[in-house]
Amino acid sequence: MFRYINLLLGCLAFQAGTFVQAETIVIMGSDTIGAKAALHLAEAYKSRVARTNPEIGFEISAEGSSTGVVSITEGHADIGMISRRPSTAENARAKTKGVDLKTITVARDGIAVVVNDQNPIESISLAELEAIFTGEIRDWAAISTTAGRISVYTRNTASGTYDLFRAKAMSGRDYGKNSQKVAGNEQIASEIARNPNAIGYVGLAYTETPGIKVVPVEGMLPKADEYPLRRTLYYLVDKNIRLSQAANDFIGFTLSPQGQHIIEEVEFLPLY
Incomplete structure (x- = not known):
């Protein structure tokens, strides 16, 4: 937008x-x-x-x-x-x-992986992120205790975050056809807050949006020095x-x- x-x-x-x-x-x-x-x-x-x-x-x-x-x-x-x-x-x-x-x-900044705050997932690996965002994993049951068809939200192709996430979290592979492109961080956060099965990514400045939560990647939160999605x-x-x-x-x-x-x-x- x-x-x-x-x-x-x-x-x-x-x-x-x-x-x-x-x-x-x-x-x-x-x-x-x-x-x-x-x-x-x-x-x-x-x-x-x-x-x-x-x-x-x-x-x-x-x-x-x-x-x-x-x-x-x-x-x-x-x-x-x-x-x-x-x-x-x-x-x-x-x-x-x-x-x-x-x-x-x-x-x-750290690219924060975020889900709906009702999602029980406590951590996610880079391999799991790659599988989800490329469309190989499409249901939460594959990595979590609950089932549900995953809704994937990404930035659009004009975004630097779109390219950087693909490089750092997806081994440079293409996003899955099931992913939905959204123009801004606020829009991604809003969509995830409304959708209990959603996942996406935002900059640190947008992680306080009500209804979403940050998921540690490889056990690390975005402000950690060794966080894999720092930029x-x-x-x-x-x-x-x-x-x-x-x-x-x-x-x-x-x-x-x-x-x-x-x-x-x-x-x-x-x-x-």
């Missing part, structure tokens, strides 16, 4: 009788970052600079990591958001446009373009102690 968050409060203003056009920082890409963390960071940054730059605005759209790469390659955004590194093909395409993609690490979250910029002072400051704010505290508050893992 397309997400668009508009924080253009006070975007146009009159100062001392002069019309002032506000600066808008455009951020596009990963739903994992954009639907929660980027919004909270933008609100905090606006509050921080309210006296010196009250007309600063943000446009944040969260549609998936692939969109984040395209937004920088095509010059549609100041900052991209991605939950994976750009592929070789994406880097090559960017270079044909005169764009040099640069990633900036902003947080750590890094990034901002993406064009190294060949000089960012505006405000956009550059916002990136610095994200990496500052205050920004990293916000990262931690939304349940991601801070850098320090």
Whole structure:
């Protein structure tokens, strides 16, 4: 699902009788970052600079990591958001446009495997995840004490999480035909909360949704150092373009102690 968050409060203003056009920082890409963390960071940054730059605005759209790469390659955004590194093909395409993609690490995350909170399963192995998400196992009776046809929810193909989960949990194999693609983390969590036989995956920031529970993978929860589905979250910029002072400051704010505290508050893992 397309997400668009508009924080253009006070975007146009009159100062001392002069019309002032506000600066808008455009951020596009990963739903994992954009639907929660980027919004909270933008609100905090606006509050921080309210006296010196009250007309600063943000446009944040969260549609998936692939969109984040395209937004920088095509010059549609100041900052991209991605939950994976750009592929070789994406880097090559960017270079044909005169764009040099640069990633900036902003947080750590764990892809949490989640089920309905009425599901009795207490842990799951990578082999079981692979069998479920490729469609080889279709009933909970194969790995649990209760039976029921498994409903599998995944992110869509624009999502970095979709690709990373396939690489880390499925040995790179294709998702089963019985899987259902959903646009965002919140939608997956909502579907699982309504369906006692459902399973899916979300970023750490979405694990507190009522009606779902996190299932340890290989006996480990997502915040464990050795958790097998850990990943890094990034901002993406064009190294060949000089960012505006405000956009550059916002990136610095994200990496500052205050920004990293916000990262931690939304349940991601801070850098320090």
